[in-house]
Amino acid sequence: MKIGEVAHRLGVAVHVLRHWDDVGVVVPDRTPSGQRNYSEEHLHRLRVLRACQGVGMSLPEIRQVLHRGEPERTGAIERQLHRIRTQRAQLEDAERFLVHVINCEHDLLTRCDSCTRYAASVPLQQDEHVTPSTTP
Incomplete structure (x- = not known):
């Protein structure tokens, strides 16, 4: 999925998805031309990210939650x-x-x-x- 479609489905601005990618919370795949390409798994992860934000977690904390292998x-x-x-x-x-x-x-x-x-x-x-x- 292209970034615009994902932004629309989640109800967030495109620049928010770019920021989440830049800080390494949810990093989509890239097409050969460098465009972000989101899978259904990325969409699920983004929904978990939004749920974590809803309970007051910061992006660094969410990054830890999303990655089971994180020591903290x-x-x-x-x-x-x-x-x-x-x-x-x-x-x-x-x-x-x-x-x-x-x-x-x-x-x-x-x-x-x-x-x-x-x-x-x-x-x-x-x-x-x-x-x-x-x-x-």
């Missing part, structure tokens, strides 16, 4: 599973907090132990740290 393949998958499980736990905590807030009977959330406990568990971003004021 299992490690890349385990790291992504850990990230997903961490995100899931954070989302579950956030959901519990919001459900509690809906029914919280305190006039100020800062007076509620459950609300302040959750707020204290949320890490501040680097640029969110408040510097102490020098004015009284």
Whole structure:
């Protein structure tokens, strides 16, 4: 298959397929004239690539996943599973907090132990740290 047909079938731009080829994630065969020639196997690999992107993996990680012989393949998958499980736990905590807030009977959330406990568990971003004021 020509690159344009593959791009259309996957719903990506041609330049994306070229990039994936250039970085060695999915490398198609070449015709004698040098054009990329994708097989059904390449198309399957590209669909797996898209699935891996959908779960948040980077191209270097995906390259490891697609090539069974890669020494860090299992490690890349385990790291992504850990990230997903961490995100899931954070989302579950956030959901519990919001459900509690809906029914919280305190006039100020800062007076509620459950609300302040959750707020204290949320890490501040680097640029969110408040510097102490020098004015009284």
